[in-house]
Amino acid sequence: MKGRALVVLWLAVVWVALWGAPSVPNLVVGVGLGVLLALRYPLRGFPPVARPRAVLYLGVTFAVDLVASSLEVAREVLSRRPRLREGIVAVPIHCPTRVLGMLVANMVSLTPGTLTVDVADGGRTLYIHVLRLRDPGAVRASVQALERRAVAAFGTREARQAVREPPTRGAG
Amino acid sequence: MSVLDAIGGTLMVAGAALSLLAAIGLHRFPDVFARMHAATKPATLGLVLLVAGAAAVVEQGSVGLKLGLAAALQFITAPVASHMVGRSAYRSGTPLSPDTVLDELAGRSGRPDRPPPEPPAAGDAGIA
Incomplete structure (x- = not known):
């Protein structure tokens, strides 16, 4: 129920922002549309919990990662001859809900x-393309660290225990 | 010129520079997957910087709201778009670059075993 209210709030904000002028009719229509869409397309597992400090930590590490990754790509672009070692690595993740798995998969693309x-495997394995591959194990470790930060921010208690368990497949 | 104008201008130039680098990366990188790296990360940060710069220069609050929405939607859509392009490229058999050293997805995604047909030799088509 709380998740649904958040969806309605977000859709109302988008609607008002698109019109560019916060007014009462805009707000009413935005909330109405939000309710309709939230009822028509329910999102299961949408943030049931959010721990403010963990969310802040996730956000700050993500911002640092985004800047670092942009500079890294920029350096490759500007180097006289890009020296890439590309590879596709399988990373097992343990996110219990699809929303969390999607969050991790999307953040990986920006780090x-x-x-x-x-x-x-129904969202249990991510295949990740790496631009400069040195050690597949290090890639798995860093993605799983990102997963732990995401679950610490938005996951349930069971989810946090699931990601704390040692990986059962594909590690090493 | 106010301090805000200076900050806004600096941010916008930095954002535009990153977007330019992303575009050059699209041209220079060897295969679809490397190009998606260039199209995702610097392009996203570039847009965020541009938006932040514009928000510093423009004075109306409602414009700031729209700019914030543009940045938020970029964060949601850019990774999804690159994921979709990369996935369909892989599954349709687009060759990986010779710089590729590892492929743990091989044989697991319905990718055709045979290599895709050779592109027509240069000179056959009017566009080479």
Whole structure:
């Protein structure tokens, strides 16, 4: 219910922002449309919990990552001869809900050197393209660290326990 | 010229420069997947900087709201778009560049085993 209210709020904000002028009729129509869409397309597992400090930590590390990854690509672009070692690495993740898995997959694409190319096993494995591959194990470790930060910010208690367990497949 | 104008201008130039680098990366990188890296990260940060610069220069609050929405939508859509392009490229058998050293997705995605047909030799088509 709380998740649905957040969806309605977000859609209302988008609507008002698109019109560019916050007014009462805009707000009423935006909320109405939001309610209709939230009822028609329910999102299961949409943030049931959000821990402010963990969310802040996730946001700050993500911002740093985005800047670092942009500079890394920029350096490759400007180098006289780009020296890439590309590779596709399978990374098992443990996110219990699709919304969390999607968040991790999307954030991976904006962090240095990694890009989600495919998702398999019902969202349990991410296939990640790496621009400068040195050590597949390090890629898995950094993606799983990102997953832990995301779950710490938005996951349920069970989810946090699930990501704390040692990876069962494909590690090493 | 106010301090805000200076900040806004600096941010916008930095954002435009990053967008330019992203475009050059699209041209220079060797395969679809490397190009998607260029199209996703610097392009996103470039747009965020442009939007932040514009918000510093423009004085109406409602414009700021629209600019914020543009940045938020970029964060939501850019990774999805690059994921979709990369996935369909992989599954349709687009060749990986010779710089590729590892492919753990091989044999797991319905990618055709045979290589895709050779492109027509230069000179056959009017556009080479």
